[in-house]
Amino acid sequence: MPRAADSQSSASYGGRVGRTPGMPHPDVARGDPLAALGPLARRVRRSLSGEHPGEVGTALPPLVDHHVHLMLVGAEALADTAIAGVVDLGAPLELVAAGRQRDGLPEVDFAGTFLTAPGGYPVGRPWAPAGSARELDPVAGDGRSALPDAVSIAVSEQQSFGASVVKVALNADVGPVFDRRTLDAIVAAAHERGLPVVAHVEGDGMTRLAVDAGVDVLAHTPFTEQVDDALLARAIAAGQRWISTIFVTSYGAPSPDRDRAIDNLARFHAAGGRVLYGTDLGNGEQPLGVNPEEVAALVAAGLAASDVLTALTDPWPRRTRTDAIATFVPGPPPETPADLARWLTGAGIVPAEDLEDL
Numbered sequence: 001m002p003r004a005a006d007s008q009s010s011a012s013y014g015g016r017v018g019r020t021p022g023m024p025h026p027d028v029a030r031g032d033p034l035a036a037l038g039p040l041a042r043r044v045r046r047s048l049s050g051e052h053p054g055e056v057g058t059a060l061p062p063l064v065d066h067h068v069h070l071m072l073v074g075a076e077a078l079a080d081t082a083i084a085g086v087v088d089l090g091a092p093l094e095l096v097a098a099g100r101q102r103d104g105l106p107e108v109d110f111a112g113t114f115l116t117a118p119g120g121y122p123v124g125r126p127w128a129p130a131g132s133a134r135e136l137d138p139v140a141g142d143g144r145s146a147l148p149d150a151v152s153i154a155v156s157e158q159q160s161f162g163a164s165v166v167k168v169a170l171n172a173d174v175g176p177v178f179d180r181r182t183l184d185a186i187v188a189a190a191h192e193r194g195l196p197v198v199a200h201v202e203g204d205g206m207t208r209l210a211v212d213a214g215v216d217v218l219a220h221t222p223f224t225e226q227v228d229d230a231l232l233a234r235a236i237a238a239g240q241r242w243i244s245t246i247f248v249t250s251y252g253a254p255s256p257d258r259d260r261a262i263d264n265l266a267r268f269h270a271a272g273g274r275v276l277y278g279t280d281l282g283n284g285e286q287p288l289g290v291n292p293e294e295v296a297a298l299v300a301a302g303l304a305a306s307d308v309l310t311a312l313t314d315p316w317p318r319r320t321r322t323d324a325i326a327t328f329v330p331g332p333p334p335e336t337p338a339d340l341a342r343w344l345t346g347a348g349i350v351p352a353e354d355l356e357d358l
């Protein structure tokens with residue numbers, strides 16, 4: 001979870017974000033709203049039934065929120081929404097084990113407990129229940145003990161309970177963080193088991209630490225520091241993905257944290273970085289389902305409609321997406337990127353076999 005917005009002004013914010021107000025996106029200017037949605041969108045008719053008399057609309061792959069906390073919002077919170085998949089980025093292992101047994105939508109991937117330095121974030125936070133964080137002592141010596149070390153044991157335990165992602169907390173603003181040797185050991189242990197590593201970065205230098213250590217994904221667009229272009233380029237070259245979570249920087253209100261996040265995300269995206277849609281659902285008040293304000297923030301960061309849909313439908317951490325279900329949005333496609341968020345509020349999940357390409 002991000003810290004509360006601070007009161008410092010953001011002198012480094014460079015006004016490079018977004019498009020000139022009133023200027024249509026180039027794809028839309030070409031006059032084909034469906035084409036502006038990119039190759040993931042198809043014009044379809046929903047099969048005839050009593051309730052849905054052959055509606056015409058747009059089909060998209062299943063939508064994924066890549067950052068939620070079911071321990072805070074409840075396992076069933078998204079059951080009646082257009083979100084078909086979620087990634088739970090921090091929960092006690094009992095909840096992971098129970099969640100792996102559950103059928104139905106959304107499908108869930110879990111990170112398990114937050115791995116953190118002794119006394120580090122989120123230990124002691126009022127929202128973090130017992131068992132949701134695991135403190136790991138620093139790796140000593142050359143790290144080459146023949147015995148299974150505490151890091152390997154912790155990572156193996158996450159996986160045995162059903163975690164498919166490993167989450168580390170690197171929040172230097174509120175407590176101690178892993179040293180480089182320990183973080184390297186965690187990343188190595190996760191990668192040996194085929195698990196990607198997601199980091200919560202907050203505080204000066206934490207993005208650099210995550211990039212240096214080969215962290216695969218940032219749980220939040222960095223919002224406490226401006227990420228310089230050279231570091232961005234290294235993150236992108238390494239294939240690092242960023243989960244957006246712009247809305248929760250200040251719940252839609254203007255703030256230096258929000259400005260920094262949008263500026264960082266705009267430059268990350270413009271330079272070729274892979275963005276994943278995510279809301280940090282459970283962190284404060286948010287609508288269930290697709291958050292129109294998160295979509296609008298992605299548009300503000302310069303993502304075209306097709307880029308937003310790529311971020312929303314990336315199957316990460318899965319390699320492939322199910323083809324049994326699809327997203328269906330009735331009615332005509334949005335005329336402008338600004339209309340994308342409102343349009344997506346009409347989305348629902350349907351069996352793929354109910355859709356006929358037009």
Ligand SMILES: [Zn+2]
Nearest residue numbers: 001069089280
């Ligand atoms: Zn979170």
